[in-house]
Amino acid sequence: MTVAAIIEQKLLKAFEPSHLEVINESNNHNVPPGSESHFKVVIVAKAFEKERLIKRHRLVNTVLAEELAEKIHALALHTYTESQWKEQYASNTPSSPNCLGGGK
Secondary structure: OOHHHHHHHHHHHHHOOOEEEEEEOHHHOOOOOOOOOEEEEEEEOHHHOOOOHHHHHHHHHHHOHHHHHHOOOEEEEEEEOHHHHHHHOOOOOOOOOOOOOOOO
16 A cells, blocks of 8 residues: 555544545655655644644644654645635645755
């Protein structure tokens, strides 16, 4: 199973999100072709209601603790409540910052 598939499976089980995107952004970085080390996750879940951004990120990081320790080098998290998603990004996926490291 790919790292992206593991991330998706774990987040679906933990949060039952209404929207989930797991995007492998490794090709934007100085890594070998086919790498799975840099990801962007866009997740919309009821579990994020009334939670501050840092708490949302901690919740996701806890679910993905094993992958973060062993397989993932970078994880860009975009965590939203239902109302935030509808107001801001219903038709667009947010951008990730450009990589500044890796000798590129």
